[in-house]
Amino acid sequence: MDLALKVLATDVALDIGTANCRLATAQRGILFNEPTVVAIDTNSGDVVEVGFGALDSVGRTSRHVVVFRPFAQGTTVDFDVTARLISGLFDRAGISKMSRARVVMSVPSLATAIERRALRQAAIQAGAREVSLVEAPIAAAIGLGMPVQDPVGSAVTILGAGASEAALISLGGIVTGSGRRHGGNDLDAAIASLLRQRHGVVVAPGIIEVLKWNLASALGHTHGSSEVVSARMVDSGDPVEVEVGADLVNLALTDVLNSTIKMVQDCLSDAPPDLSQDVSAGGLTLVGGHARLSDFAELIATGTGIEVNVADDADLVIIQGLQLCLAEMSSLHALLRNVDR
Ligand SMILES: Nc1ncnc2c1ncn2[C@@H]1O[C@H](COP(=O)(O)OP(=O)(O)OP(=O)(O)O)[C@@H](O)[C@H]1O
Ligand SMILES: [Mg+2]
Missing domain, CATH: 3.90.640.10 (ATPase, substrate binding domain, subdomain 4)
Known part of the structure; x- marks a missing residue:
């Protein structure tokens, strides 16, 4: 990896999911999109491989190398392994620990305060200087180009490997939302x-x-x-x-799909009437890899009575939204620097 790139690449977007994790920078786009798996040498504690390389190492390396999946139901279940995974992701993307990256990370809206803190601390332990958490539905809506800051209702449903969440977004926040720890x-x-x-x-x-x-x-x-x-x-x-x-x-x-329809219905039924109207007019967009299940959009459309479509590159929408957040963040920093002079 070019040393100049290592020094420059200090703003990083991370979307770590139960099955897959993605890393992007504002300048270089998506640099990593592979399984959320890390192979660790249990003697030294060193990360041997992350992603596909870690999966391939199963049974092919020394018996001291153990393969971990540190995420379940959308959040970290192993703080220490998550920190090592993030550090392995930084390595793979050529981001040096010395660059003390500013990290923007997605977190499911259903994550508890403890889960959020663990995620933030894991990134810091991996070398991040500053960590901003963005709730996944907001990142998804930004990635979809929805008017998240406007006083209109935008509906998005994330269907991932371990978590599902439906949200109605307006004026930059989640107005109503519901989630399930399944996917x-x-x-x-x-x-x-x-x-x-x-x-x-x-x-x-x-x-x-x-x-x-x-x-x-x-x-x-x-x-x-x-x-x-x-x-x-x-x-x-x-x-x-x-x-x-x-x-x-x-x-x-049957069970998971019924529960998913109920989740979307719960979110929409809690919506204030004017925002409900926006959703009836604008429809609902599904993101996440699990949204690719055949006929899922049609099933949710039947269960809710509104138009539902699946986003293009459904599993990449969140990381694309986080990447846009990074771009905004650096222009904001440039603006603040200008004011400083
Ligand atoms: N064509 C498809 N049909 C059905 N399911 C699919 C298809 N493609 C991907 N999936 C499923 O999508 C899931 C992975 O989606 P995604 O990468 O969005 O999850 P994740 O971000 O790792 O999980 P989470 O955000 O819930 O923690 C897997 O369960 C996978 O089997
Ligand atoms: Mg996900």
Whole structure:
């Protein structure tokens, strides 16, 4: 990494999610978008790899190297490992500890005060000089180019791997919001558990996720499709091939999807009447990777009676919003410096 870049890149946007984390700078855009996984040498405490590299290191490196996923349900569950992950992300992006980065980070609106403090402290431990937390729905609305500062209602729903949140935003703040600590990962867990019950088999998590991508429909459409996957019998451990139908996959989605519709309804029903009207006119936008589930927008539209669409690059909207915050922040700092003279 060019030394000049290392010194310059001091403003960093971070969106760390349950499944994936993203890092961006105002000047260089998105530099990292990989799984929220960190491989640590437990002897030295050093970060060996982050992201895809950490996943690849499973079983291929010394037995002192352990792979951690420090996030669940949208927030950190392991402060120390999160700090190491962030420090590994800085390294990968060529951001030196010496640059004492100013960091803008998203946090789910449902995160507790303790979770927020842990996230902030983890970034500081990783070398950040200053950390600003932005609630994820605000970052998403900025990323979508919604008029967040105006006295109109903008509705956004984030559907991630471990957290889901719906928010109605006006005058720069969240007017009504609701959240659930579940997301795409919970669909995978429900599919796995149904496969175990119905077929007596265990299927690797990566295969389950692909079954979801290829077969699931939030509206229960099956198109008669199925896929044959490799599995292991629960009782004997023998390898087998099983045919998994879209009907089984769809059945597994029911609880999480019902709860998600209820979440969006709760948020909208709490809205003041004039903002409700804005939402009826402008519709609702879904962001987050889990929003790509087939027919999810149609399901939420049916459950709420308003128009729903899925954002382009749905999983990148939050980091794009944070990147815009960085750009604003540096122009604001330039402005303040000018006033100083
Ligand atoms: N085409 C698709 N169909 C269904 N689900 C999908 C698709 N593409 C991605 N997903 C799901 O999206 C989720 C990842 O989304 P995202 O990267 O937004 O989550 P995250 O930011 O890591 O999580 P969170 O913000 O909840 O902590 C995974 O559960 C993944 O299986
Ligand atoms: Mg996310």
